Every structure is written in structure tokens, then in C-alpha cells.
Amino acid sequence: MSSIEIAPSILSADFARLHDQVATVVEAGATWVHIDVMDGVFVPPITMGPIVVSALREAFGDRVVLDCHLMIDRPERQVDAFAQAGADVITFHAEATAHSHRVVQAIREHGVKAGIAVCPGTPLGVFEEVEVDLALCMTVNPGWGGQPFIPTSPAKIERMRALVGPDVALEVDGGVDARTAPVVVQAGADKLVAGSAVFSKPDPAAAFREIEAAARGAA
Numbered sequence: 001m002s003s004i005e006i007a008p009s010i011l012s013a014d015f016a017r018l019h020d021q022v023a024t025v026v027e028a029g030a031t032w033v034h035i036d037v038m039d040g041v042f043v044p045p046i047t048m049g050p051i052v053v054s055a056l057r058e059a060f061g062d063r064v065v066l067d068c069h070l071m072i073d074r075p076e077r078q079v080d081a082f083a084q085a086g087a088d089v090i091t092f093h094a095e096a097t098a099h100s101h102r103v104v105q106a107i108r109e110h111g112v113k114a115g116i117a118v119c120p121g122t123p124l125g126v127f128e129e130v131e132v133d134l135a136l137c138m139t140v141n142p143g144w145g146g147q148p149f150i151p152t153s154p155a156k157i158e159r160m161r162a163l164v165g166p167d168v169a170l171e172v173d174g175g176v177d178a179r180t181a182p183v184v185v186q187a188g189a190d191k192l193v194a195g196s197a198v199f200s201k202p203d204p205a206a207a208f209r210e211i212e213a214a215a216r217g218a219a
């Protein structure tokens with residue numbers, strides 16, 4: 001398993017102060033930043049696109065891994081745009097395309113790491129067929145921050161880890177906080193997305209450090 005990283009999700013950040021919010025968690029030690037891309041089709045909300053990725057790349061250079069989670073229909077249409085914007089990881093949903101294998105190839109052709117995400121109700125078969133750099137287990141139904149962690153998730157994370165092996169990044173997303181972080185790490189996760197548990201707190205830097213300590217303490 002690779003190093004445990006907490007990826008603050010900017011979905012819960014104050015967009016009017018996005019640079020400062022990201023700078024706060026980077027100064028607190030964040031090396032990953034999670035960017036939730038929603039198109040109003042695959043999930044109801046519309047959030048942000050490549051223009052935000054390129055702005056963060058410009059502002060933070062190589063100090064952060066820009067971890068782009070595409071909750072969009074037919075992600076194959078947007079791979080080039082996110083890669084050119086500076087994404088380090090592009091993760092798309094298995095449910096959003098008939099062409100998961102081809103989309104992984106297209107992402108890797110840009111020299112970008114390729115991930116596949118699955119919703120809570122989706123079985124894990126795609127990971128038997130397609131080799132990925134990152135497997136993302138949704139621990140809430142995608143679309144909104146601030147939802148409670150689905151309690152059956154740890155068993156699914158364990159099955160995912162067994163399927164993808166020790167060298168693939170296994171990310172969890174949804175309801176991650178200092179209480180659930182050790183649980184998902186013990187189940188086999190090593191990349192933990194945390195949105196509201198970081199940016200909805202009065203002191204996001206302290207909240208980030210608390211989750212990181214809880215996660216690393218469980219490894």
C-alpha cells in the first residue's frame with residue numbers, strides 16, 4: 001500500500017476564497033487536493049471544470065496532486081480538457097461510460113494517472129477487467145458533500161483492496177472524518193477524501209491535521 005494521504009475536497013470550500021482555502025490546507029501538509037466535477041446529468045449539481053484545475057495548477061505548481069473526480073456522463077468527451085488543464089489523476093465513474101477500458105487508456109496516453117470510481121450500489125466487476133492506477137470507493141452517493149458515511153462501506157473497501165492488489169491507490173470519498181478515517185484505513189484505503197470535515201470547520205488546517213493523524217495512526 002502506498003502512503004496515506006488526505007485529499008481535501010474543495011467542493012466544501014468557500015469558492016470566493018478558493019486560493020486561500022487551498023493554501024491553508026497545503027500549508028497544513030496536504031499534498032493532494034480533490035476536485036469534484038459534476039455536470040448536472042450524471043449527478044444533479046453542476047460544479048466546476050478544467051478552468052478551475054488550470055487555475056490551481058498555476059497557483060500551486062507541483063506542490064499538490066490535482067485529483068480530479070469526474071461525476072459526468074460519458075467522461076471520454078472531457079479527458080483531453082482535464083489532462084491539458086494539468087490534472088495529475090483523472091477518475092471517472094464506471095456507471096457513466098460503456099468504455100471504461102478505453103477511457104483509462106486515453107487518460108494514460110496523456111501521462112496522467114487513471115482512476116475508476118464506483119457508486120455505493122455498483123458491484124466491483126470493473127476492477128476484475130480493467131487495470132487502474134486508482135480505485136475510488138464512494139462511501140456516500142455522489143453529488144453532495146456533508147452526507148453520512150455508509151456503514152457497509154468497510155466490507156466493500158476490503159473486497160476492493162483484495163481485487164486491485166497492494167500497489168493500486170484505493171481512495172474513499174464521502175463522510176470521511178477523524179472518526180471514520182481509521183476505519184477505512186484498516187479496511188485497506190490509502191487516499192481519503194474529506195470535504196466538509198475540513199472546510200466546514202472553523203479551523204480547516206487543524207481539522208485536516210486531526211484527520212491525517214487519525215488515518216496514519218491506524219495504518
Ligand SMILES: O=C(CO)[C@@H](O)[C@H](O)COP(=O)(O)O
Pocket residue numbers: 009011012034036069140141142143144145146147173174175176193194195196197
Ligand atoms: O464526491 C463527492 C460528493 O459527490 C465528495 O468528494 C464530497 O465532496 C465529499 O464530501 P464530504 O462527505 O467529505 O463532506
